[in-house]
Amino acid sequence: MLFRIRSKLLLYFIVLVVLLTSVGFIFYNSSEKLLNEYDDSFEQFLLLNDISQRTNVMTEKLHAYILDKEESYLEDYRKEKIKLIKDQKRLYQEMNTNDITLINYKNMIDSFLDEGDATVGAFQKDDINHYSDHFNEVLKIASFLQESTLALLNNKLTDYQNFYDQMEKQSHYYKLMSISLFAAAFFLSTLLALWISGGITKPISLLSRAAKEISKGNLSGADIKITTKDELKPLTETFNQMRMNLRQLVTEIKQKSELDKLLKELELRSLQNQINPHFLFNTLNTVSKMAYLEEAEQTSRLIVSVAALLRYNLSDFNKASTLREEVRIVKEYFFIQQTRFGERIEFATDIDDSCLDIEIPSLILQPLVENAFIHGVESFEENAEIRLRIYRKRDRIHVEVIDNGDGMDEATKKRLLTYVEGADSEEVYEPEKSKGHSTGIGVKNVIRRLQLFYQRNDIVEIESELKKGTNFRLTIPNVVRGGS
Numbered sequence: 001m002l003f004r005i006r007s008k009l010l011l012y013f014i015v016l017v018v019l020l021t022s023v024g025f026i027f028y029n030s031s032e033k034l035l036n037e038y039d040d041s042f043e044q045f046l047l048l049n050d051i052s053q054r055t056n057v058m059t060e061k062l063h064a065y066i067l068d069k070e071e072s073y074l075e076d077y078r079k080e081k082i083k084l085i086k087d088q089k090r091l092y093q094e095m096n097t098n099d100i101t102l103i104n105y106k107n108m109i110d111s112f113l114d115e116g117d118a119t120v121g122a123f124q125k126d127d128i129n130h131y132s133d134h135f136n137e138v139l140k141i142a143s144f145l146q147e148s149t150l151a152l153l154n155n156k157l158t159d160y161q162n163f164y165d166q167m168e169k170q171s172h173y174y175k176l177m178s179i180s181l182f183a184a185a186f187f188l189s190t191l192l193a194l195w196i197s198g199g200i201t202k203p204i205s206l207l208s209r210a211a212k213e214i215s216k217g218n219l220s221g222a223d224i225k226i227t228t229k230d231e232l233k234p235l236t237e238t239f240n241q242m243r244m245n246l247r248q249l250v251t252e253i254k255q256k257s258e259l260d261k262l263l264k265e266l267e268l269r270s271l272q273n274q275i276n277p278h279f280l281f282n283t284l285n286t287v288s289k290m291a292y293l294e295e296a297e298q299t300s301r302l303i304v305s306v307a308a309l310l311r312y313n314l315s316d317f318n319k320a321s322t323l324r325e326e327v328r329i330v331k332e333y334f335f336i337q338q339t340r341f342g343e344r345i346e347f348a349t350d351i352d353d354s355c356l357d358i359e360i361p362s363l364i365l366q367p368l369v370e371n372a373f374i375h376g377v378e379s380f381e382e383n384a385e386i387r388l389r390i391y392r393k394r395d396r397i398h399v400e401v402i403d404n405g406d407g408m409d410e411a412t413k414k415r416l417l418t419y420v421e422g423a424d425s426e427e428v429y430e431p432e433k434s435k436g437h438s439t440g441i442g443v444k445n446v447i448r449r450l451q452l453f454y455q456r457n458d459i460v461e462i463e464s465e466l467k468k469g470t471n472f473r474l475t476i477p478n479v480v481r482g483g484s
Contacts, residue, residue: 015192019185026177044156047091052149054084055112059142062116066123066135074120081113101155105148112141207239219247302339305332312363320453323390323397323476324356326365330388333366337373345377345384355390355397358478361449368401368472371443376405376470392478399474408464420447420460443472450474 058080065073088109091102115137122131206224213221223240312329327349334347369386377384389400408416450459454477464470 016185016189019181019188022181026174026181045153047087048149048152048156051084051087051091051109052146054080054087055109055142055145058084058112058116059138062119062135062138065120066131077116077120081116084109084113101148101152105145105152108141108145108148112138112145115141203236207236210239210243214243214246219243219250302336305335308332309336309366312366319362320359321362321364322356323358323360323399326360326362327351327356327388327390330365330369333369334386341384344380344382345373345386348385348387349389350387351390352392355392355478358397358476360476361453364446364450364474365399365401367442367446368474372401372403372405372470372472376403376407380405395478397476397478399476401472402469404469407466407468407470408462409466413462413464416443417462419444420457420462422457450476 058077061073061077061080064070065077088106092106115134119131119134119138122134203224210221210224221243223243224236309329309332312325331349337345338347365388369388372386377386383404385404387400387402389398389402391398447460451457456477459474459476461473461475462470463473
C-alpha cells in the first residue's frame with residue numbers, strides 16, 4: 001500500500017491522542033466536581049458571614065439615625081436592608097431548606113427586618129416609648145442572629161471536614177487511576193512506536209549507507225534490495241535509478257570536458273588573431289599626426305575625438321569616473337556628430353565647473369546624449385538642438401540632457417518612470433541597438449547603474465511631451481560614494 005506509513009503514524013497518534021484525551025477528560029471532570037463542591041461550601045460560608053455583618057451595619061445605621069436624625073443614615077439603613085433580603089433569598093436557594101435551624105434563622109431575619117421598620121416608623125412619629133421598645137428588640141434579635149450565625153458556621157465546618165475527608169479519598173483514587181492510565185498509554189505507545197520504526201529505519205539505513213558511498217565518489221555499488229511495500233519502495237527504486245543516472249552523467253561530463261578543452265584552445269587562437277586595441281589607438285594617433293602635418297586640421301581633430309571616444313568606451317565599466325571626465329567625452333561626441341551633420345544640429349552646454357569633480361559611474365552621459373540624438377533629433381533636417389546643463393541645486397547636482405525632438409508618448413514615459421521607481425520591465429524605452437553610432441548601452445542600463453552606485457532610486461527625472469522634446473534629468477547626491 002502506498003500510504004501505509006502514513007496510516008501507521010495516523011493510527012499511532014489517534015490512539016495516543018484518545019488515551020491522553022480520555023485521561024485528561026476524567027481528571028477534568030473530577031477536578032471540576034471537587035471545585036464546584038468546594039465553591040458551594042465556600043459561598044455558603046461567605047453568605048452567612050455577609051448576613052451577620054449586614055445585621056450589625058443595619059443596627060449601627062439605625063442607632064445613628066435615632067441619635068442624629070440624619071436622613072443619610074436612614075438611606076444607608078434601607079440600602080443594607082435590600083441587600084439583606086437578597087442574601088436571605090440566596091441562603092434558601094443554596095442551603096437545605098428542611099433544616100430547622102435554618103428555618104429559625106430565616107424567621108429571625110424576618111423579625112429583625114420587621115422590628116427595624118417598626119423602630120423607624122415610631123421614631124418618625126416621635127413615639128418615644130414604642131420606638132425604644134422596637135429598637136431594643138432589634139438589638140436582641142441582632143444578638144440572636146450573631147449566635148445563630150456562629151452555630152450555622154460551626155455546623156458547616158463539621159460538614160466541610162467530612163467533605164474534606166471524602167475529597168482526600170477521591171484524590172487518592174484519581175491518583176491511582178491516573179498512574180494506571182499513563183502506564184497503559186506509555187506501554188501501548190511504545191509498542192506502536194517500535195512497530196512503526198522497525199518498518200521504516202531498516203530501509204532508510206540501507207539508503208543512508210548507499211548515500212555515504214556516493215558522497216565518497218563510489219558509484220559502483222549494487223542496487224538496494226526493496227524490502228517494503230510502502231512509500232519507501234518508490235523511494236528505493238528512485239534512488240537506484242538516480243545512482244545509475246549519476247554514473248551515466250559522470251561519463252558524459254568527462255567526454256564534454258575533453259570537447260570543451262579543444263574548443264578553448266580554438267577560442268584562444270581566435271582571440272590572439274584579433275586586433276589589439278592599443279595597436280588601433282596608435283594607428284589612429286599616427287593618422288591624426290599625418291593629417292595635421294598635411295594641414296588637414298579638421299580631419300586631425302576628428303580622429304583625435306574618435307580615438308578618445310573609443311578608448312573611453314573600451315575602459316572598465318566597474319571603475320568609477322568623474323563628472324568632469326564624462327563631460328569631456330560628451331564634448332568629443334558632440335564634435336563628431338557636429339562634424340557629421342553640420343548645421344542641421346546645434347550642441348550647447350551650460351556647465352557649472354564646481355560641480356564636475358564628483359564621482360559617477362563611467363559611460364553615463366554619452367548614452368543619454370546618444371539617446372537624445374537617435375530618438376529625438378536625428379531625423380531633423382534643420383534646427384535640431386541638444387543641450388547639456390549641469391548645475392547645483394540644494395544638496396544635489398542636476399545634470400540635464402535636453403532636446404527639442406519628437407518627445408515620448410505617455411505610455412513610453414510611464415513605462416520608463418515605472419522602472420525608475422524600481423519595477424523591472426522588459427518593455428522600458430531604450431535606444432535602438434542597431435544604430436552604428438551608439439554605444440549599445442540603453443537608458444535602462446544607465447538608470448540601474450546609477451541606482452546601484454548611489455544606493456537610492458530617486459536619481460532620474462523625465463519631462464517629455466510629444467513634438468515638444470525631452471528633458472532627461474539626473475539628480476546626483478552631492479556626496480562622496482557610499483554617503484546617504
